[in-house]
Amino acid sequence: MKIRGFETSMMGRDIDFIVPSMTRLCYLNEISHALAGVTAVEKAYNITVPNEGLYLREIARLGEIIEVDAIKLSEFINTKELENIGNKIKSILGKKGKYLAVGGVLQNISDKRKEKLLNLVNKGLNLVDKEFINLVEERKKKISLPDVELIDAYNFDINKVETNGYPKTALYDGKVVYSGALSRMYNKGLIKSKNLWDVLSARVIEIEHSLMEIKNLLNKLKLTYPYMEPIIKDGKAVGEAVIEGGEGIVYHRVELIGREILDYTILTSENFNKTLLDSVDNDEGKRIIQLCERCYYL
Amino acid sequence: MVGCGHCGKIIRSIEKKYYDKLKEKKIALVGGAVNLDDEKEVKKIKEIRKNSDILIAVGSCAVSGGFQRMLIGLENGFPQRFVRIGDVVKVDYAIIGCPPDEEEVEKVVEAVLNKDKEIVDSYLILKPYEIIAGRPIIDTYMKVNEVLLTSNKELCLGCDDAPINYEFCTGCGTCVAKCPANALTIDEKPKVNISKCIKCGTCFFNCIRVKEALPSEAR
Numbered sequence: 001m002k003i004r005g006f007e008t009s010m011m012g013r014d015i016d017f018i019v020p021s022m023t024r025l026c027y028l029n030e031i032s033h034a035l036a037g038v039t040a041v042e043k044a045y046n047i048t049v050p051n052e053g054l055y056l057r058e059i060a061r062l063g064e065i066i067e068v069d070a071i072k073l074s075e076f077i078n079t080k081e082l083e084n085i086g087n088k089i090k091s092i093l094g095k096k097g098k099y100l101a102v103g104g105v106l107q108n109i110s111d112k113r114k115e116k117l118l119n120l121v122n123k124g125l126n127l128v129d130k131e132f133i134n135l136v137e138e139r140k141k142k143i144s145l146p147d148v149e150l151i152d153a154y155n156f157d158i159n160k161v162e163t164n165g166y167p168k169t170a171l172y173d174g175k176v177v178y179s180g181a182l183s184r185m186y187n188k189g190l191i192k193s194k195n196l197w198d199v200l201s202a203r204v205i206e207i208e209h210s211l212m213e214i215k216n217l218l219n220k221l222k223l224t225y226p227y228m229e230p231i232i233k234d235g236k237a238v239g240e241a242v243i244e245g246g247e248g249i250v251y252h253r254v255e256l257i258g259r260e261i262l263d264y265t266i267l268t269s270e271n272f273n274k275t276l277l278d279s280v281d282n283d284e285g286k287r288i289i290q291l292c293e294r295c296y297y298l
Numbered sequence: 299m300v301g302c303g304h305c306g307k308i309i310r311s312i313e314k315k316y317y318d319k320l321k322e323k324k325i326a327l328v329g330g331a332v333n334l335d336d337e338k339e340v341k342k343i344k345e346i347r348k349n350s351d352i353l354i355a356v357g358s359c360a361v362s363g364g365f366q367r368m369l370i371g372l373e374n375g376f377p378q379r380f381v382r383i384g385d386v387v388k389v390d391y392a393i394i395g396c397p398p399d400e401e402e403v404e405k406v407v408e409a410v411l412n413k414d415k416e417i418v419d420s421y422l423i424l425k426p427y428e429i430i431a432g433r434p435i436i437d438t439y440m441k442v443n444e445v446l447l448t449s450n451k452e453l454c455l456g457c458d459d460a461p462i463n464y465e466f467c468t469g470c471g472t473c474v475a476k477c478p479a480n481a482l483t484i485d486e487k488p489k490v491n492i493s494k495c496i497k498c499g500t501c502f503f504n505c506i507r508v509k510e511a512l513p514s515e516a517r
Contacts, residue, residue, distance in 0.1 A: 002336050002378060004300065005370035014493035020479035024365045024396070024496065027303040096304075096397065098480040106480070166372070294303055 001297045003167055010264035015041050015102055015232070015256065022252075023096040026294035028071065029268070031064040031090050032245025034097045036252035041102050044239025044256055045232055053104030053226035055217050056092055059117075060100075061243065062210040062217075063089025066124070068246030069181055069203040069210075072290050076200060077132050082207060085124040089117060089214060104227035114218055121215050128208045133201045145196040145285050148276065149175045150183040153244045158251065163271065167297050169278070170271040178276050178289075179248030179269035181206045196280070199288050234258050247292050248273065270295040299330025299339060300366050300380055304397040305357035306330070311400065312407055319411050326350035327407070331359040331366035332386050334379040340386060347387035352410060354391045354427075355383045356403055358498035361392040361430060365496040384431065391424060392431035396478050396498035430503065466507040473501035 006025055010017070018037040023030040035057055042049060049057075067086030070079035092109060093099050099106040109117070151172050160173045171177070182202040185191040190205050191198055240253040248269025255263040270292050277289050309327045313320060320327075326346050333339050347353055358364030363382040371378025383389055391410060393403055406427055409420040467487050474482040481494035482501060490501075 001300065002333055002373045003371060004366070004380075005372045005378070008372065009369045016491060016493035020481070020494050020496045021365070021368075024302045027307060030302065030304075094480070096478050098478060 001293050003297050006298045007264050007266055010261050013261050015259050015261065017261075018102075018254075019097055019100050023098075025266075025298055026247075026292060028068050028292055029064070029245045029247050029250060029295055031060045031093065031097055031100075032243055032250045033252070033266075034100055035061060036241045036243050036245075036250045037254065038100060038102050039241035039243065040239040040252045040254040041256065042230070042239070043241060044237035044254060045230065047103055047230040048228065049104045050224070050226050050228055052108060052222060052224050053228075055221045056105045056108065056226050057100070059214050059217050059221075060090045060093045060097070061245070062214050063087070063092065064246040065181075065244070066207050066210050069207050073132075073200065073203050075287065075290075077129060082124055082127050085120050085127075086207075088120060092117070101227065102232075103230035106227050108223050108226050109221075111223060114221065114223070118215065118218055121211050121218070124211045125208065128204060128211075130204065130208075132204050136197055136200045140195065140197040143282075143284055145282060145288075146280070147194045148178040148182070148196055150186055150194060151177045151179050151249065151272065152183040152187045153242045153249050153251075154187055156242045156249060156251070158240070158242075158253075158267075161267065163267070167274075168267070168271045169275045170267065171275060172272060176275050176279050177272050179272045181248075183248065184244055185209070196285050196288055232259050236262075245269070247295055266298055268295040268298065299328060299343065299360065299383070300333050301330030301357065301359045302365075304329075305360065308398065308400045308403055309356055312404055315404075316407060316411065320407075323411060324349070324351040325354065325407070325410060326352070327354050327356050327403075328383055329356045329360050331363050331380040332383055333371065334381055334386075335371070335373065335376065336378070343383060343386055352390045353383075353387065354393065354406065354410065355389045355431065356393050357398050358394050358396040358496075358500065361389075361394050362497070362499045364396055364498045367497060389431040391427040393427060394430065394499050394503045396496060396500060426503070466505075468507060470506060472504050472506055476500050476504040 010021065018041065019034045022033040022037045025033045063086050067083050067090060070083035070086055073079045074083065093105060162171045162174065180199065182191065182199045185202040185205050186194060190209060191202050237256050242249060242251040251267040253265040254261060273289055273291055274296055277286060277291050280286055280289065306329050309329050312327065328343065328346060332343055355361045359366045360383045363380060366380040369380060371380065391406060393406055405423065409423040413420050464487055469484065469486050471484050474484045474488050478498065478500055479494050479496045481491045482488050
């Protein structure tokens with residue numbers, strides 16, 4: 001694959017183009033790219049999103065994380081059903097996030113759908129195979145892989161990022177780092193070690209954790225209107241957002257004049273993970289990292 | 299080919315289910331647009347064509363260039379040209395949608411597998427997919443030479459701001475419901491919000507009067 005030019009292709013376009021285009025950057029990260037873009041615009045113009053809109057977005061983002069974790073684990077264990085559950089959950093924003101917009105979410109879900117989603121979450125919780133973590137621990141003893149430095153969106157400082165070349169490879173604070181499930185679970189204290197093998201265990205733990213989070217959010221969700229018409233000012237504005245997507249960090253920075261996009265910058269976990277991948281000389285390690293080419297050649 | 303990978307996921311799932319039959323009948327399913335400036339990719343699609351008896355383009359990027367046509371691309375300072383598969387090799391059947399409906403893809407695959415002169419149904423199912431595979435969806439679609447001559451990536455399907463010529467439109471709203479980018483609104487007749495449109499062609503293909511709107515030789 002060669003560079004598709006998502007950043008340059010955004011210049012001169014209306015902010016309405018962010019969701020349909022960013023959901024088509026990468027199937028695995030479709031919600032998080034669109035969400036980061038929309039959030040960057042909302043930050044640029046101090047736009048408030050109703051709570052229900054925020055809940056729906058968060059549920060979809062967690063659904064995406066479940067789907068990606070399941071897809072990436074499928075090379076090691078059967079996670080097909082969990083993948084489908086994640087996919088159904090992320091569709092809360094419509095196919096390809098079509099109800100996501102600057103100002104919130106254009107449609108809420110019905111009571112019936114909420115009930116169905118809760119059932120789906122419970123089904124998913126029963127499918128999580130914790131035994132796999134023990135298998136990973138056994139493999140860890142047999143094949144040695146290095147420990148990795150981690151970054152996550154919760155402690156991210158763009159000024160510490162150093163990018164090189166195009167497509168971009170990135171270092172954080174001068175170090176080779178990993179971004180993804182392990183970083184998130186380590187940050188939350190749900191995993192204690194930072195070995196490359198732990199990426200696999202982190203994915204299993206994260207699926208369970210995300211399902212629990214979704215359950216809480218669904219219980220909080222009221223069926224009121226999740227959207228408020230945004231007020232877009234005329235002058236220049238800059239907004240940035242960094243969130244955790246299915247693969248890892250998704251950072252979007254947008255420069256605007258009114259509704260028009262002047263400049264667009266995207267940084268993804270894969271810019272960091274490519275540097276890590278190049279530094280690993282073990283096939284098992286490469287298989288665990290599983291670089292997403294679409295997020296790299298954006 | 300070049301795309302977001304959604305069609306690739308659908309294709310993998312179908313290939314898994316029909317692997318033996320697809321292999322036996324030399325049927326290839328391909329998703330994504332072709333990067334004309336990527337020699338490897340052009341070679342790959344030509345090889346796929348050479349090794350298959352039937353080639354099915356899956357998803358709007360493969361069928362019409364779809365969203366990928368709107369991208370500028372960049373490699374060593376040069377823009378890239380993303381075109382539909384039909385601009386490089388012959389396509390036998392084309393399934394539009396961004397993403398296409400997996401059940402629809404499966405229905406077409408089954409119909410192609412069971413294509414038998416005795417089974418009239420499969421011919422009826424396949425007819426529209428043959429039409430859009432054999433020719434651009436509507437006349438105003440730019441030909442590959444025109445794509446090469448322009449850096450304009452706004453190669454619209456010719457719909458302008460209406461998904462179908464108002465002369466044919468009954469205002470039924472099917473296109474509005476099917477639009478995957480939420481780019482259509484309807485007030486008597488549908489209107490396209492060009493800022494949201496991804497040129498996937500889903501509206502046009504799902505129009506109940508698309509056959510009347512197509513040039514006569516394509517009906």
